[in-house]
Amino acid sequence: MDSNPRTVVVRFSSWLIAGTARTRNWxxxxxxxxxxxxxxxxxxxxxxxxxxxxxxxxxxxxQPAPWSRSEIDDILNSANPVEALNEVESRVTxxxxxxxxxxxxxxxxxxxxxxxxxxxFSSTWFKALVDASPSFIATADETKQFVYRFDNADxxxxxxxxxxxxxxxxxxxxxxxxxxxxxxxxxxxxxxFRTIARDLHEGGAKNERQATSFGNLTxxxxxxxLGRVRELAQTNQIWSQSQPSRLLWFWWGCSLxxxx
Numbered sequence: 001m002d003s004n005p006r007t008v009v010v011r012f013s014s015w016l017i018a019g020t021a022r023t024r025n026w027x028x029x030x031x032x033x034x035x036x037x038x039x040x041x042x043x044x045x046x047x048x049x050x051x052x053x054x055x056x057x058x059x060x061x062x063q064p065a066p067w068s069r070s071e072i073d074d075i076l077n078s079a080n081p082v083e084a085l086n087e088v089e090s091r092v093t094x095x096x097x098x099x100x101x102x103x104x105x106x107x108x109x110x111x112x113x114x115x116x117x118x119x120x121f122s123s124t125w126f127k128a129l130v131d132a133s134p135s136f137i138a139t140a141d142e143t144k145q146f147v148y149r150f151d152n153a154d155x156x157x158x159x160x161x162x163x164x165x166x167x168x169x170x171x172x173x174x175x176x177x178x179x180x181x182x183x184x185x186x187x188x189x190x191x192x193f194r195t196i197a198r199d200l201h202e203g204g205a206k207n208e209r210q211a212t213s214f215g216n217l218t219x220x221x222x223x224x225x226l227g228r229v230r231e232l233a234q235t236n237q238i239w240s241q242s243q244p245s246r247l248l249w250f251w252w253g254c255s256l257x258x259x260x
Contacts, residue, residue, distance in 0.1 A: 066095075066103050072110045076119060081128035089135065101141040108136065108155040113162055121163040127179050129160060133188040134242040153243065157191050164196070169215030172196075176214070180224045186232075187243035190250035193225055199253030226254055 078084035092103045111129075115121040136152040143150050164172045176189065183189060197218050214221045229247050232238040238247055251260050 066099070066106055067110055072107075072114070076111075076114055081122075081125045082131070085128055085132045089132075101139070104136065104139060104152060105141045105143065105155065108152060108159060111159045112155070115163040116166045121166055121175075123175055123178055126160070126163070126175050127182060129156065130179055130183050130185070130188055134185045137187065137242045153188070153191070156188060157195065160188065160192055161195060164192075169213050170217055173214040173217030173221045176221050177217070177224045180221075180228055183228075185242050186225065186228050187241050187246045189225060190229070190246045191243070193221065194250055194253055197222070200255040201253050201257070202255075222254065225250065226256075230259075
């Protein structure tokens with residue numbers, strides 16, 4: 001087939017208002033598909049199949065899953081959660097700067113719902129995640145879904161709350177009270193408590209999550225956490241916490257705004 005443009009004469013019948021038919025000759029330019037077009041099409045198909053070219057076509061950007069199911073299982077089944085989280089941090093740090101936010105985000109999303117009947121939530125895992133919370137919170141990795149924005153503090157908070165849902169109320173409280181004195185940073189603990197249990201302040205949060213209440217130990221848990229907040233405030237270390245505002249809101253929610 002000739003690859004050069006050629007002129008084609010096409011005959012169209014058009015009807016005039018008077019009802020008489022007239023025939024006109026229309027000249028149309030058409031370029032036939034030749035060898036060069038075939039080459040371009042093959043090149044385009046090749047580029048679509050290549051990862052490096054994908055973002056240029058329809059904003060496609062195929063990315064391999066950064067965490068396999070077996071990797072997540074190995075981390076969660078580790079007898080030493082601290083070492084397991086250190087390995088996660090090492091994996092994230094060794095990745096390119098552009099890949100790190102996605103690695104952290106997808107790791108936390110993989111943890112959400114991972115604990116349950118078959119994998120009970122232990123005190124060692126609870127403490128390890130609380131101790132790791134400052135580094136996750138510092139990186140933020142914020143994303144937007146509709147009108148809402150989510151960051152690592154939100155993701156980790158729901159990981160821990162959903163993990164606590166698998167325990168009896170008193171067991172949840174015992175986990176909290178065991179970790180409160182030991183945790184270096186209690187920002188996430190204050191956030192968790194206010195999400196689970198209502199504020200005492202009349203202007204505070206009132207929607208208690210019955211599924212994850214602390215039962216008869218709610219007040220005792222609040223007092224234990226309040227004691228740490230006061231301790232940090234007295235030594236002026238409250239400002240070195242990853243989210244000082246979380247501690248202040250918890251303190252205020254205890255109906256002690258005169259102390260805040």
